[in-house]
Amino acid sequence: MTESRFEMALVGYGALGSDPDWLRQRLSSKLPSKSFLRIQGWNNPSFEDAAAKQLVTVDPAERLKLVHQMQRAVAEDVPVMALYLSTRTAIFDKAVFSDWYYTPQGVFGLYPHFLNKHALATGKKAGV
Numbered sequence: 001m002t003e004s005r006f007e008m009a010l011v012g013y014g015a016l017g018s019d020p021d022w023l024r025q026r027l028s029s030k031l032p033s034k035s036f037l038r039i040q041g042w043n044n045p046s047f048e049d050a051a052a053k054q055l056v057t058v059d060p061a062e063r064l065k066l067v068h069q070m071q072r073a074v075a076e077d078v079p080v081m082a083l084y085l086s087t088r089t090a091i092f093d094k095a096v097f098s099d100w101y102y103t104p105q106g107v108f109g110l111y112p113h114f115l116n117k118h119a120l121a122t123g124k125k126a127g128v
Contacts, residue, residue, distance in 0.1 A: 020051075020054050020063070020066075020067045020070060021054070021055060023051070023070060023074070024051040024052075024054070024055065024070070025038070026038055026039055026080075027039050027042060027047065027051075027074065027079060027080070028047070028048060028051050029041075029042060029043040029048065030048055030051075030052070039079050039080050042077065042079035042080075044073045044074075044077055044079075046069060046072075046073045047069075047070050047073035047074065049069075050066040050067070050069035050070045050073070051066075051070055053066050054066035054067055054070065097123070099123065099124055
């Protein structure tokens, strides 16, 4: 896997996420391959330049421009594509805690999930 001797790989991990540095960690050819989650064999100079700069840029407007540059590079080359999202299964012991619940519209706009901080903090099925 770390030698990148393949033309295509199907892997079962989540989407690219919304953290620009997570994107850099998965797609940058400058980083050593230490994870199966890292995309192998893709190299785009525009992406690499923007990824390196966004890592140290503190101005939000400038960082946003760099992130957009990263996203354009990925969109033009398509080194990775989400083909599907798997169904999530949750198994828990009702004798220990029985008030897990799905949050309508998800937590912070993400997919509806049975685990959320409110249930963990309060121990109750209440709130958003």
